Structure formats: C-alpha cells, structure tokens
Amino acid sequence: MRRVYLDSNATTPIRPEVVTAMMPVLTEHFGNPSSIHWFGQHAKSMIDDARQHVARLINAESSEIVFTSGGTEADNFAIRGMAESQKAKGRHIITSKIEHHAVMHTCQDLEKQGYEVTWLPVSRDGAVDPDSVRRALRPGTILITIMHANNEIGTVQPIEEIGRIAEEADVYFHSDGVQSTGKIPIDVRRLKVDLYSMSSHKIHGPKGIGALFIKKGTILKPLLTGGGHERNRRSGTENVAGIVGFGHAAKMARESMATDMARVGELRDLLEAALKSRIEFIHVNGENAPRLPNTTNIMVDYAEGEGLVISLDLKGVAVSTGSACSSGSMEPSHVLTAIGKTPDEAHGSLRLSLSALTTREDVEYVIEVLPGIVERLRDLSPYYKKV
Amino acid sequence: MIAVAMSGGVDSSTAAVLLKEQGRDIVGLSMQLWNQRRSLPGDEVASEEQELKRSGRCCSIDDIWDARRVAAHLDIPFYVLNLEDEFEKTVVAPFVGSYLAGETPSPCILCNNYVKFNHLVERASQIGAEKVATGHYARVRHDQALGRWLLLRGKDTRKDQSYFLFGLTQDQLSKTVFPLGELSKPEVREIARCAGIPTFDKPESQEICFVQSGSYADFVEKYSGIQQDKSGSIVNAEGRVVGEHAGIHRYTVGQRKGIGAAGKPQYVVQIEPGLNHVVIGENSLLQRKRFALRDANWIAIETIEKLDGPIRCDVQIRNRFEPQPAAVWMEDGEVLVEFDSPQRAITPGQAAVFYWDEVVVGGGWIKS
Ligand SMILES: Cc1ncc(COP(=O)(O)O)c(C=O)c1O
Numbered sequence: 173m174r175r176v177y178l179d180s181n182a183t184t185p186i187r188p189e190v191v192t193a194m195m196p197v198l199t200e201h202f203g204n205p206s207s208i209h210w211f212g213q214h215a216k217s218m219i220d221d222a223r224q225h226v227a228r229l230i231n232a233e234s235s236e237i238v239f240t241s242g243g244t245e246a247d248n249f250a251i252r253g254m255a256e257s258q259k260a261k262g263r264h265i266i267t268s269k270i271e272h273h274a275v276m277h278t279c280q281d282l283e284k285q286g287y288e289v290t291w292l293p294v295s296r297d298g299a300v301d302p303d304s305v306r307r308a309l310r311p312g313t314i315l316i317t318i319m320h321a322n323n324e325i326g327t328v329q330p331i332e333e334i335g336r337i338a339e340e341a342d343v344y345f346h347s348d349g350v351q352s353t354g355k356i357p358i359d360v361r362r363l364k365v366d367l368y369s370m371s372s373h374k375i376h377g378p379k380g381i382g383a384l385f386i387k388k389g390t391i392l393k394p395l396l397t398g399g400g401h402e403r404n405r406r407s408g409t410e411n412v413a414g415i416v417g418f419g420h421a422a423k424m425a426r427e428s429m430a431t432d433m434a435r436v437g438e439l440r441d442l443l444e445a446a447l448k449s450r451i452e453f454i455h456v457n458g459e460n461a462p463r464l465p466n467t468t469n470i471m472v473d474y475a476e477g478e479g480l481v482i483s484l485d486l487k488g489v490a491v492s493t494g495s496a497c498s499s500g501s502m503e504p505s506h507v508l509t510a511i512g513k514t515p516d517e518a519h520g521s522l523r524l525s526l527s528a529l530t531t532r533e534d535v536e537y538v539i540e541v542l543p544g545i546v547e548r549l550r551d552l553s554p555y556y557k558k559v
Numbered sequence: 560m561i562a563v564a565m566s567g568g569v570d571s572s573t574a575a576v577l578l579k580e581q582g583r584d585i586v587g588l589s590m591q592l593w594n595q596r597r598s599l600p601g602d603e604v605a606s607e608e609q610e611l612k613r614s615g616r617c618c619s620i621d622d623i624w625d626a627r628r629v630a631a632h633l634d635i636p637f638y639v640l641n642l643e644d645e646f647e648k649t650v651v652a653p654f655v656g657s658y659l660a661g662e663t664p665s666p667c668i669l670c671n672n673y674v675k676f677n678h679l680v681e682r683a684s685q686i687g688a689e690k691v692a693t694g695h696y697a698r699v700r701h702d703q704a705l706g707r708w709l710l711l712r713g714k715d716t717r718k719d720q721s722y723f724l725f726g727l728t729q730d731q732l733s734k735t736v737f738p739l740g741e742l743s744k745p746e747v748r749e750i751a752r753c754a755g756i757p758t759f760d761k762p763e764s765q766e767i768c769f770v771q772s773g774s775y776a777d778f779v780e781k782y783s784g785i786q787q788d789k790s791g792s793i794v795n796a797e798g799r800v801v802g803e804h805a806g807i808h809r810y811t812v813g814q815r816k817g818i819g820a821a822g823k824p825q826y827v828v829q830i831e832p833g834l835n836h837v838v839i840g841e842n843s844l845l846q847r848k849r850f851a852l853r854d855a856n857w858i859a860i861e862t863i864e865k866l867d868g869p870i871r872c873d874v875q876i877r878n879r880f881e882p883q884p885a886a887v888w889m890e891d892g893e894v895l896v897e898f899d900s901p902q903r904a905i906t907p908g909q910a911a912v913f914y915w916d917e918v919v920v921g922g923g924w925i926k927s
Contacts, residue, residue: 479685482638486560486586486686549685 173488176534180374180527181323181351181467182492186417187376187529193420194378197413205410206399215412222419226383229422230349230368231359238384238405239415243350243371245395246384247274247317249406250346250367253392254315255282258344262312268292268300268329269510271319275348276506279317292318297461298327298511306337316345320368321352324507324523325458326467328356335364344390350374350382354425355433355464366390372414376528377421381414425528432528437465439535440526444468446539451546457511457521466526474556475549477519483545489538491524560584561736562683563692564675565637567625569759570694570739573747576754577738578692579633586688587630587637589623590679592646592670593769625758632757640682642674649673651769651782658779658808661830662908665723665878666767672726680734690734697721698740699732708732710858712917715743722875725912725922726856776809791835796828796844804837813845813904830907846901852894852911855923859915863889872913872920874898876905882914894923 177185197218203211205219223234240246255265267279269291279289290308294300300318316338321328331347338345346367352358354375360368368385372378386392386405398407444456453473472480477493484491504518513521524538550556563575565587578585623639630637650669657664675693683691696713697720708729713719727735739747751759770778779785789806793816804810807830814827816839828845829838857863863870866889873882874896885898896911905925912922 476685478640479682482686485638486636548687552681552685 174537175488175490176537177490178524178526178530178534178538179490179492180530181326181523181525183373183379184376184527185529186378187421187424189424190377190417190420194413194417197416201412203412205412206401215410218416218419219410219412222415222422225419225423225426226370227385229353229358229426230370230385231361232368232385233388235403236360236385236388238386238402239410239418240382240384240406241380241411242373242382243272243348243369244274244382246350246369246371246382247272247346247348248278249384249392249395250369251275251278251282251315251317252395254344254346254367255287256393257391258314262314263287264290264310264312264314266290266292266305266308266313266316266318268294268318270294270298270300270322270324270327270507271317272323272348272350275317275319288312294327294510295461296512298322298325298458298507299461300329300334302330302333302337305334306341309337309341309343313341313343316343317347318345319348319351320358320363321349321355321464322458322507323351324505325469325511326351326464326525327458328352328462328464331363331365338366339364351464351467354422354429355466357429360385360387367392372418372421375421375425378414378417381411381418383418428528433465436526436528436530439530439532440465440468442532443524443526443535443539444470447542450539450543457508457513466530467523468525469521469523471513471517471521472546473517473520474553475520475546477521479549480520480522480542480545483549484538484542487541487545489541491522491538493519493522560586560688561690561692562586562588562679562686562688563635564679564694565589565626565630566694567622567627567629567758568694568761568763569748569751569756570696571626572629572694572756572758573742573751573754574692574694574736574738575629575633575635576750576756578736579635585635585692586686587626587633587635588679588683589626589637589639590642590646590674591623591639592642592674593651625761628757632755638686640679642678642682645678646670646674646769649677654767655779655782657908658775659783659832660908661807661810661832663811663906664908665910666769668723668726668910671723676724676727676731676735680731684734690736692736692738694739695720695724695737696739696742696744697724697737699735699737701733705859707859707861710919711740712914712919713737713739714741718744721919722878722910722912722922725858725910725919727858728856729858732858776806779808780806789835791837793837793839795825796838796840801839807832807835807837810837812906826904842903845903847905848899848901849895849897850905850911851926852896852923853926855894855921857921859918859920863887863894863921870913870920872915875912875914876902876925877909882912887913 201214203215205216223237227234227237265287283289292300292304318329318334320331335345344366347365348369350369350371353370366387371382394405396407401407455471457469481493504515508518508521561578561583563585565571627637650666654664654666680691696715696718698711700709702709710721712721790803792800793802793804795801810827810830812827816825816827823841825839826842826845828840869886869888874885875882883898885896887896907925909925910922911925913920
C-alpha cells in the first residue's frame, strides 16, 4: 500500500544522511566523552561539532547549548530550574493556554507546589497578545514561558515583542521552540529569549535527544545531578549517537531551510486550497495568524476526527486529530478549546503536517482520498442529513 | 471489510484468526470504555496506587495492550476507539440506577446492546467496515422463509452466549458475524495456540469490568455519591420489622439472609424500593410462576402484539439457568410470562430470554 506521512509535527523520518553520520558512533567511535584517552577525545569532539551546528541554527554560542533527552526535558529543565533558582525573588509564572503538555503539566505541577501561574488566553486565531503579557507582570513574576510555534495549529507567537517586554521588566523568558526550530529562521538574540527548547526528532533527527539554549550568565538549577556533564548543567553520560544525529539534522536544516520551507509552504497552501474547493463545510484553524509553513489544522464539520484519522490510515495516510499525545483520550484538545472551539468542533479537527521530505505526489494523494472519506462519514452523520 | 471487536482474550483473537484465514479484509478495534484514571465523586484525589488498582478486567488498558499485541501478531490494522462517554451513559449509570431501584442489573447485556452492537457498529461503518465480528459463542442466520435474521445458541451449549445478545435488532444482526458460533471452547483454544496467539491461555474475565477493587455495592455508593443514610427495614412476609439493612442496593432476590424463628433459612424474597424495605422469608416464597417484562426485543418474530394467543417457548431468566417451558403473551400493553411450574428467584433487572430450541425468539427485562 502507498504510505503517505503527513504527521511531521508528531515526529519526522530521519534523513538518511543523519543515519550515516550516526553510524560511526554506534560502531567504532563508542568512547565516553569524559574519558582522557583517544576514544573519549574522539567522542568529545563529535559532540562539540554537533553543539556548534545546533547553536548556529538559532544564532547561539556553543557554550549556551545543553543537550537533554528531548523537548520535554528541555521544557522541564527551563521551567522547574528557573522556578527553583528564582524562588527567593518570587513565585509567579506567566504562560499561555495553548502550550504543549510538557510546559502545561509542568506549570500545573508548580501550581500544586505553591507557585502562581497566569494562563494567558489567545485570540480566535491562536495568537497571544503581547500586551496581555505586559499586563500580567507583577513584582513577584520570575518567568514568562510562551511557545514559539504551536504544535497543533502551527500559529507562530510574537516572541520578539514578548522578549522585549520581558527584557524591560527584567524577567526571564523561556520559549518552547520545538516546533519552530528548523522550520522558520530563529535568532535567539533578536528574540531576546533566555531559554529556548529544541527537539531533534522534529527536524529529521533521532528521538530522545533535544537541547535547551541557556543564555550566557543565566543561573538555572539542574534537574539531574551526577558526574557534572554538560558543564554541570545536565549530568549523565552523553547520548553521543543522538547528539551527533541531532547536530547533523540541525546542520542540514540550516542549509536547506529556506528552499525546503518555501516548497513545503506551497504544498501546504495547495493542500488547503484543494481541500476547501472539494469539501464543503471545512475551516482552517488559525488561518489568519502567522503560521508555520508546514502545518494545517482543518475542522471538518459533521465528521469525527477519530473516524477520519482511522479511515485515512486504512488508505495509507498518516495524520492526527488533536495533538498526538492527547489522542487516546476524548478530552477535547486544550488548544482548540482555547481558540474557542466547542468539544464537538474540536473532535472534528484534523492536523496535517508536512516536512522537507513531503512530495507533491503525497499531497495529491491526500487530496484524492480525503473527500470520499469525509463524504462517507457525513452520510452516516445524523446532523449532516439535516443541512 | 469486517471490523473485529478485540479484547485481547482468546475468543475475540480467535475470531480474528478465523476471518483472516478466510481471506477477509479485517481491521481490529478495541474499545476504551472506562478510564482507569477517572475518579468518582467522594474519592480523594486518586493516588498512584489507587490508579493502578483501578485497572479493571475486560476493559482495562492491559487488555488493550494484549489486543494490540494480537493484532500485531496477525499483522492487521488495529485501533482503539474511545467509547467512554457512551459506556458511562448506557451501562454504568443505568447499572447504578437499577441497583438503587431495588433491581439486580446485567451490565454485560447493556454493554452488548448499547455499546458493542450500537456505537461500535456505527464507528466501524464510519471507517468503512460493513460488518462487525465478535468472539461471542452464538450464531446468526438469515431465514429466507421468515425474511428475518435469526440469533441461535452457540454450538457449544456450555459456552453459549446468546442469552447476552437478546437485544440485537434485525439491523444489528444483519451486520454481525460470530466466527466462533460453530466451535467449542477447546477447539477455539487449539486454534489460538496453533496460530501463535500470545494470549491463548489467558484466563477469562468474570467480574464486572468497571467495578475493580471493592464490592459492587461500594461502587454503587461511590458513583451515586450516596451521602445520606440509606438504611431501612428488613421485614418478614407478614410485614413485621425483623431487622435493619444498609441500603437496598446491597441485596438481591434469592440471596440467603440469616435463619428464621422456626430454624428455617431465610431469603430475600422481594425488594420494595418505595418503602425502602427488604422482604425476607422462607425459600418457598421465592417460588413464582408469573412475571411482567419491559423493553422487549423480538428476533424470530416481528412482535408479539400481532399474535392472537400466547406463544409457547422455553424461558431463561438468568445466565446459568436451564430454560423452562412457559407461555408468553401481551396483556394491557404489557408482556407477561407464565412458567408451567414455579421457578425460584425471578429477579427484577435480570434478562428473560425466550427460546425455541436453539433459536432466540426474543427477550426483555424482568420488571416484577
Ligand atoms: C511544542 C512541543 N514541545 C515539546 C514537545 C516534546 O518534545 P519531545 O518529544 O522531544 O520530548 C513537543 C513534541 O511532542 C512539541 O511539539
């Protein structure tokens, strides 16, 4: 069966070049980077190269990059670390209602520990208003954490403006950049973030590896203590193969982002336009806000997202409804709820996310099979017959 | 395409094996019915330990894992459908309501009627499956002469589950496949073993899947948020108060309840929700011939209303019960059943299913 993968915000296929770059680490270059000998030195230098590639992707310095086990750990490290380091100063955190669970559940956990969290609402298009951040600031505010690009609807937040506000107020600013990294140009200096989370598997690298950008001079209490790896910020023998893969993926993303994403954006627009013209009663969520070029989240009235996803899968097309993690529970996605969708509307939403490896044929195949599936589901819907 | 309702157990797994061997295009579906993490009113915030304990039997996450393993082994597409809301509305809430009304409910039948053969069939058709197969021991057949779909007992009469399926409508039966209908349990285990089904020797689930730790009565209390005192009187057949009970939902007709004055064992003979009474008496008082039925469903006949006289059939009034001859008729808008000879403990809330030999005529719920 033909398989089309349009779930790149959940994860992406590893680029073959990345696999090639990782192979030596999985075979002869197995050394522990902390060792003094040749084996260790070799591993160490591969990590240093990778660190440089990741740093360059976001215009950071190598020394500002700390490798973690992924985006989730980077988010936890940033938020918990800051909450701990700054608790003498205050216990108030500002975040948004559309964060990834890695941020949302971490903030909720801190609420239980006595921190106060302001959950900023978003517009119907899924954008945080920078002014609302300004208004939420108060003397005890120790951290602002607002994601750069949303994983479900792809909206890009005004990070630069929020960064300016944070700088003026002298409050630390973290942004979850897991979805934006490698898809849009990022300059942490211009964004004025102090902390920025990244994850390798969203940019064609391996899973289980990510990084946190920690601006020079920022004090952050480590989550993991031990042998003092990563300059005492994250102990544990490094996942060398993962780091090397991530580094190579970051290098490739930097080199080809401009052309890849221009092409991906065109394909996404083609997909949206074709689906809109072939299927009645569909809407694109977040359409009027700045969005990632690779993501479209469409709401299909009179059809169930679960039925759509399974039917598409049976035709070889991989997409998701809600966010990947929340599939499996019937709680409507908190992101779609935050942009004002009813639970029914949220359950009828479909996320299609493309990547640099998506082809025009992939998109055309989806355009071909989706209308028939929607029609079948609607024929069975008691609500559709009435319209 | 046929959707196989998979629970991870040997029966539904074997159903999938058989259909696959026949070369049918199949997809495995599991239902997530009861969220283990859900807390009931009155629960403290559930501790992790409690959460672990909450995993039930037939609808637990473990079973879904088993089903996934089996599907992977058979190399068939597999999906978990979330039917929690439907399950709660049509099974759990009525189960609790039934106990509070002094009845003894049959949640597995409710689940078949309203979840498996209703919502699951509907979801299956949404994804393009024309039929749904389950691992029930029962048979479906289309009778040309009658122009009706018939439900028959499974060939293995000891495993037969037709009693639990009396609520299926003609439309549902037309979309149902029971691949195990002609097989015995040992045969099914053997097929599963030969096919390398990883769960071929998994024990069968017996308990009510959503009542995990503690008793069903605790569950009823927790779910309904009973705060106030539900205690009432235990009375004897003459209406004299002989004791106190802790809530009628804790009693079932036929259950033994102490020793009477004359040294004879005493049983619950009736539950009176209006008075909040539990009536006890000697075994002989449990013997009755007649009862009324509600929500009848007819399978082999169109409806009883159109018939002139009573029909004769064998009637089964609980799961393990040898069907007994009876007459069934309609009177003043009510379906009435009269056994030829008295039967013990005709229990409100349980299902009564009518048979002509191995053919299910229809059935309903015992009202009084
Ligand atoms: C916005 C966002 N943050 C964090 C994560 C978690 O990253 P990881 O899967 O590397 O832990 C994801 C991906 O699932 C994400 O989309």
